[in-house]
Amino acid sequence: DVSGTSATVEPQAAGSITVAIQDDIENTGTLTAQLTGDAPNGITLEWYKHAEGGNTWTKVERHKVTGDFYNVSEDGSALNVALDKGARCYYKVQVKDASGQLLAESAALQVSYYNQLENGDFETPATTKNTGYQPFYSNGTPGLIWKTTASDAEIEYVSAATDKYDKNTGKTHAQQSQDWHKVEAAASGTQFAELNANEPGALYQDVLTTPGAKLYWKLYHRGRGTTAYDNTQTDTMYVLIMSTKLAKQYNVDNQTAVQDVITNVRNSTGKYPGASVATITDDNVQWYYHAGDYDVSENQYLTRFFFVAGATAYDGSGDTSAKKGTVGNHLDNVSFSETLP
Secondary structure, three states: OOOOOOOOOOOEEEOOEEEEEEEEHHHHOEEEEEEEOOOOOOOEEEEEEEOOOOOOOEEOOOOEEEOOEEOEOOOOOEEEOOOOOOOOOEEEEEEEOOOOOEEEEOOOEEOOOEOOOOOOOOOOOOOOOOOOOOOEEEOOOOOOOOEEOOOOOEEEEEEOOOOOEOOOOOOEHHHHHHHHHOOOOOOOOOEEEEOOOOOOOEEEEEEEOOOOOEEEEEEEEEOOOOOOOOOOOOEEEEEEEEEHHHHHHOOOOOHHHHHHHHHHHHOOOOOOOOOEEEEEEEOOOOOEEEEEEEEOOOOOOEEEEEEEEOOOOOOOOOOOOOOOOOOOOEEEEEEEEOOOO
């Protein structure tokens, strides 16, 4: 029975056969069934899945997705998660004999990746009176999803909410945002991020992608500057997109490595094939909308996108205070998926 079972099914075995799922999404986009023991002739492998938040298993039927590509291999041993639209889904595989008798079932495995950027409006985690209008969150904070290249692993949020108050001054978060960031409101919702927290950094996520697909991104960007609404002071940021596999190969998880990718891509050295860089420069007069696209390379099933801090008004203003290198690049309402903005 494959309906209504829990996502925490334990491995089962009949005789000397067991089956487990191996995650090879990063390299091949697939989950593969690994059998151990002596399997009789004529066995079949059947895949089942349910969406995150559900508990009813549905059999995955093999079908052609595009060209000669199928979601499940002909022998049933591999399932391509990207082609099966399986982001965040749970999967399990069953082994059956020629008569359809169940011989073994794997434990359930959840795909850890999303098929689009998450938390692009920075509304989660939500600020409170206790967190203040400008909280710092570490990599791995529940609900955050974003990661940072900063060495201290901290991500800076800013709240411009009109209905939340500072516990010390009694001012609203909107007043504090106006006072300290010269930003009267978020581009979407009430919260936004600043790329430079305690040091220059980049925010990034990994997304499940289909080779050959065209991905679309959009964002709202705003500089910070040293004075309010000065259109002569600008901040620069970069949108860097590349294969997650390539990013891991070169350990692109820190600011120095990210800058190396940007430099090589802009100079067309070919060191990071398939990587793309867009340059964005804005002042702090208002929020500015930017959009672009990206073609996913062959055999690229995971794509990492970075939003990277570049030169800021503080860097060039002669400011020698502790703020230099920690101020700049407001970001909000970001999306990255196969759906047109």
